[in-house]
Amino acid sequence: EDKVVQSPLSLVVHEGDTVTLNCSYEVTNFRSLLWYKQEKKAPTFLFMLTSSGIEKKSGRLSSILDKKELFSILNITATQTGDSAVYLCAVFGFNKFYFGSGTKLNVKP
Amino acid sequence: GAVVSQHPSWVICKSGTSVKIECRSLDFQATTMFWYRQFPKQSLMLMATSNEGSKATYEQGVEKDKFLINHASLTLSTLTVTSAHPEDSSFYICSALADRESYNEQFFGPGTRLTVL
Numbered sequence: 001e002d003k004v005v006q007s008p009l010s011l012v013v014h015e016g017d018t019v020t021l022n023c024s025y026e027v028t029n030f031r032s033l034l035w036y037k038q039e040k041k042a043p044t045f046l047f048m049l050t051s052s053g054i055e056k057k058s059g060r061l062s063s064i065l066d067k068k069e070l071f072s073i074l075n076i077t078a079t080q081t082g083d084s085a086v087y088l089c090a091v092f093g094f095n096k097f098y099f100g101s102g103t104k105l106n107v108k109p
Numbered sequence: 110g111a112v113v114s115q116h117p118s119w120v121i122c123k124s125g126t127s128v129k130i131e132c133r134s135l136d137f138q139a140t141t142m143f144w145y146r147q148f149p150k151q152s153l154m155l156m157a158t159s160n161e162g163s164k165a166t167y168e169q170g171v172e173k174d175k176f177l178i179n180h181a182s183l184t185l186s187t188l189t190v191t192s193a194h195p196e197d198s199s200f201y202i203c204s205a206l207a208d209r210e211s212y213n214e215q216f217f218g219p220g221t222r223l224t225v226l
Contacts (some may be wrong), residue, residue: 042155099217
């Protein structure tokens with residue numbers, strides 16, 4: 001059965017900490033893996049990964065994909081309270097999206 | 110975890126026809142469901158919030174007469190694209206909210222790819 005599993009489900013850190021969010025998947029006909037940040041109802045796109053080992057970076061956020069071990073990580077360095085959100089991982093397979101349940105990140109001042 | 114299904118997963122239609130997409134929560138009740146459209150560069154645009162037993166709330170810029178939403182039961186919401194045109198071609202994704210207080214309890218469907226010829 002195709003699935004995407006994110007861990008941890010919930011995380012509380014203090015400002016300045018570095019966090020690593022995990023996304024593992026079992027999806028046939030893998031095409032791409034996407035990370036979203038959801039603060040309100042509509043997720044905001046962060047990264048799309050298609051190739052193993054190539055880090056994508058945007059400011060304090062970075063992500064990498066391992067297609068052999070079937071996982072991706074999202075790193076956030078020097079966290080800020082504005083990073084508090086639910087982070088969603090989604091894998092696009094053959095014409096279908098598989099969303100993880102999300103990791104809820106709470107960054108305390 | 111909770112499962113949300115969409116039907117159909119892929120539809121091709123002629124310009125001017127209407128297409129209905131179903132979103133079902135399979136093992137939980139959802140008083141609130143959301144409809145998104147995916148644009149190039151993977152961004153998800155919220156189209157509307159579907160509430161069981163009441164009218165949907167549309168986001169600014171979304172034509173409610175073109176995108177008809179019906180949430181007739183606690184497990185089913187439908188989106189009908191009326192008089193579809195090629196520019197309506199897109200992925201349409203729904204999600205269902207299991208817990209009103211936390212968006213961590215939002216479960217997404219697999220999406221429906223609409224291609225209008």
